[in-house]
Structures are given as C-alpha cells and as structure tokens.
Amino acid sequence: MLTSEEIRKEFLDFFRSKGHEIVPSAPIVVKNDPTLMFTNAGMNQFKDYFLGNKKAPYSRAADTQKCLRVSGKHNDLEEVGVDTYHHTMFEMLGNWSFGDYFKKDAIAWSWELLTDVYKLDKDRLYVTIFEGDGKEGLPRDEEAYNEWKKVIAEDRILLGSKKDNFWEMGDTGPCGPCTEIHVDCRPDEERKQVDGKTLVNNDHPQVIEIWNNVFIQFNRMKNGSLESLPARHVDTGMGFERLVRVIQAKTSNYDTDIFSGTIQKVEEITGKKYDYSDSKEAVAFRVLADHIRAISFTTADGQLPSNTGAGYVIRRILRRAVRYYYTYLDYKQPLLHQLVLGLSLQFKYVFPELYQQAEFVTRVIREEEESFLRTLEKGLKKVDDILQTSSLKKIDGKNAFELYDTYGFPIDLTRLIASENNLSVDEDAFTAEMQKQKDRSRAATAIDTEDWVDINKADRTVFVGYTELQSETQVVKYRKV
Numbered sequence: 001m002l003t004s005e006e007i008r009k010e011f012l013d014f015f016r017s018k019g020h021e022i023v024p025s026a027p028i029v030v031k032n033d034p035t036l037m038f039t040n041a042g043m044n045q046f047k048d049y050f051l052g053n054k055k056a057p058y059s060r061a062a063d064t065q066k067c068l069r070v071s072g073k074h075n076d077l078e079e080v081g082v083d084t085y086h087h088t089m090f091e092m093l094g095n096w097s098f099g100d101y102f103k104k105d106a107i108a109w110s111w112e113l114l115t116d117v118y119k120l121d122k123d124r125l126y127v128t129i130f131e132g133d134g135k136e137g138l139p140r141d142e143e144a145y146n147e148w149k150k151v152i153a154e155d156r157i158l159l160g161s162k163k164d165n166f167w168e169m170g171d172t173g174p175c176g177p178c179t180e181i182h183v184d185c186r187p188d189e190e191r192k193q194v195d196g197k198t199l200v201n202n203d204h205p206q207v208i209e210i211w212n213n214v215f216i217q218f219n220r221m222k223n224g225s226l227e228s229l230p231a232r233h234v235d236t237g238m239g240f241e242r243l244v245r246v247i248q249a250k251t252s253n254y255d256t257d258i259f260s261g262t263i264q265k266v267e268e269i270t271g272k273k274y275d276y277s278d279s280k281e282a283v284a285f286r287v288l289a290d291h292i293r294a295i296s297f298t299t300a301d302g303q304l305p306s307n308t309g310a311g312y313v314i315r316r317i318l319r320r321a322v323r324y325y326y327t328y329l330d331y332k333q334p335l336l337h338q339l340v341l342g343l344s345l346q347f348k349y350v351f352p353e354l355y356q357q358a359e360f361v362t363r364v365i366r367e368e369e370e371s372f373l374r375t376l377e378k379g380l381k382k383v384d385d386i387l388q389t390s391s392l393k394k395i396d397g398k399n400a401f402e403l404y405d406t407y408g409f410p411i412d413l414t415r416l417i418a419s420e421n422n423l424s425v426d427e428d429a430f431t432a433e434m435q436k437q438k439d440r441s442r443a444a445t446a447i448d449t450e451d452w453v454d455i456n457k458a459d460r461t462v463f464v465g466y467t468e469l470q471s472e473t474q475v476v477k478y479r480k481v
C-alpha cells in the first residue's frame, strides 16, 4: 500500500514530468490581503497572475498547499470529526496553467494520474461538468464534456449547477466553469443495490468529491456582464487527505497514515481506545487529530492565538479542542501540546517550518491550554447551572456574555455546548452585551484621558483597544526565543 508520503510525491513527480515547476506551499496565514485571513485554496498565492497584475515566472506550476477552512466563505468547522472528510487544515494538491494548456490536457492528465498512476478503480469514478445557465447566457461546458467522453462512459458525466460547477473569485474578476471528480467508496454490494442512480458528493457519506479542475476563461465586469479572457488558465485543487483515503481503501480520512499516528498518541496519553464509531468519544479523537494540525501549522506560520482577528480564530479552535478532551476523553491536563512533536516529525520534509519551531509551538500551545483550563471547569459548572435553571430554549445574551468574558468561552463553543443540549444561544443579545462592554470601556477611557495631552491620549487609545477585548483570565503573553 502506498504511504501518504509516496502519494504526495507521485503527484508532484507526475506534474513535474508534464513540465510543471514545483513550488512551495504559501504560508497558511495570509498577511497582506484584507479579504482573507487564511489560505483556503491552492490558487490564493497565484491570484495576481489570474488578475493580470503580475506576470507568472512559469507557465505551469504544481504544489501542495496548506489550507484552512474555518471562516468566511468556506467554513467547514462544524463538519470536522462528525463527518470523515472535512478538515479544518488540509493539504490541497494543485496544478496550474497560466495562459498555457487548457481543458484537454488538464482533463487527460487528471484521468491519467488517477487511473494509471494511482490505479483507482474506474468504475468508482464520476465527473461533473457545468450545465450552463440560461439567465446568464452561459453555455454548457461542451469542451469539458467532449474531453471526458474520450475516457469515461457518458452516463458517468453528470451535469452540475452554477453553485457547484462555476467558480468566481469575487463579485468581479476572473471566473469560469469547473469539472469535479467524485469517488464512490461504498462497498460493492451496496453499490449494486442502488444501481441506476449515480451518487455524488453529499448524497452519501462514502461518495466524496476529490478533485476540482477550474477553467478560468471569463472576466466578470463591474456591470455583471462576462467577457472572454484573452489568456485562459487552469486552476485545480485535490484534497490530499481524501485522495490518500481512497488509495489506501479506508472508510475515513482519519484511518489513513496521515492521522493514525496522532490518534495513537492520544490513545497513549488518555488511556482510551479510539473505536471508529460516531460516539462523542470517537468524535473527540477525530477533532483532536484534526485541530492540532490547524493550531500547529498556523502558529508555525506566525499566527499566535490571541483575542482578535486571525489569532482569535486559532484560539477558538484550540479551546474547542480542549473542551473535547476535557469533557469526552475525561482528560483534565494540557494534552494538545504533547502532539506537536510527532506531527512536526511527520511533516519534517514537507513543511519543515513546524519541525524547526516545534519547541516554540509546543510551548505556545501548552500555555494556551493551561490558561483555558484554569477557567474551563468553573465555566462548565456555570453552563450546568444555566441548563438547570433555564426553562427557555435559549441561553440568553447575558449568560453567553458572562461565559465569554469571565470563563473565556468563545461564542461558538457556547453554541456547540448549547446544541448538544438541544438549546440555542441568543446571539444577537450576546453581541449587544459585547457592544455595551465596549461602550463602557470607551466611556471610561474618555474620563481617564481628559487630563492628558494629545500624544498620550493616542497611546492610551491603543492600550484600551487591547484590554477591552481581552478579559483578564484570557491574557497570555509569548516571547519567542
């Protein structure tokens, strides 16, 4: 059986042999784009080439890109650990043509790689193409259809809507149809029973989308109309963990050698056994194996957990993970940081930045865990009290805010706990409470600064911006050594 490392290498070797420049992953943390906090697709680092702002130094490239999908347009957080193939952090394998090859080669190569190199069972593969959109005057993607027809039976080419099979970068800019490849991983017997109906992604947990090939051929203008682009591009993305799962013939991404080391380590630490089920305990194992990757790789790329912006996204993921082991694996000590070293060794040659900073990342995570564990127990007691006394179907804004402010519970953690108890959270009221607190601290600042000269006033404003979002229990400081 191919190991995950071999599978990644095969991908890069294959596209190298087709004239692609193999480039490194861009950092998972995006620093200079106001519209994006984290890299969420392989194409992010090439955006300027598609927009025509810069000329690509090569006409073909391939890589594996560290991605995170926990905020904005792509937020898969709630799926993680509950299903078997959505992660927070994942690797997206990709190949690109910048004004070079187009549909014919892209489709032929993806088929060649999957069936000749990886030897996937052709009978389990399906593809989708864009069906067109009358309202927009967009035609069906005949070109892609005709290319697929050369290698796959026509009844395995399905038509997809604009939602799934047309890609746009934003309200304006480069866009175009895409074709996606799906794998039916159901056991043979089950597949036979429902013969005649072709299932795609989301129809069944064992039928999963693995590869998206986007053909950038239009430019969306400000007035909404589409123009054909003079230079046409290819942008593809394949979920590495999903590919490995299919090649290694597992029923879950977590059963591949990408995650098994971490799961084993959690077993050793907690003395519990991962049982592959849908139990809360098994979900906790999967959540930890997933979340530690997101936390470690973002920290290694310079985004420390904090109380604002991208840093708060990381803190939220971390606290979510802490609560999972605390409640469902009955482990009351810091756990996550113990997983960093193993992970860093696993990725030593692919993403050496984690290995190089393993000690630092371990320390950051341990301090974060210790900090949250100081208030978690009391916070969970508070939740119990709320649940006992609450005759309503909702956790009210005041309580949600107290959990946030005093016990460090991010609102999505409160939401998760509430939903486990068939309750919801009054989030509008929570936001209103947050606002009230901001107003209070602003008012306090106004009084404080009255006697100060302007220059000090400016200093103080910066300082208050920091404290108003950071309640005392949540302050953690790091020093890089």
Ligand code: ATP
Residues within 6 Å of the ligand: 069, 076, 085, 086, 087, 088, 089, 090, 092, 201, 209, 210, 211, 212, 237, 238, 239, 240, 241, 242
């Ligand atoms: P899905 O429909 O399964 O959510 P998607 O259509 O949102 O996937 P794309 O934006 O097309 O995904 O990304 C390209 C590929 O990246 C997908 O075909 C899939 O293999 C992989 N991928 C997307 N999201 C995730 C995720 N959260 N975890 C792991 N792999 C993912």
Ligand code: MG
Residues within 6 Å of the ligand: 074
């Ligand atoms: Mg998705």
Ligand code: MG
Residues within 6 Å of the ligand: 164, 201, 209
């Ligand atoms: Mg999809």
Ligand code: MG
Residues within 6 Å of the ligand: 180, 209, 212
């Ligand atoms: Mg897709």
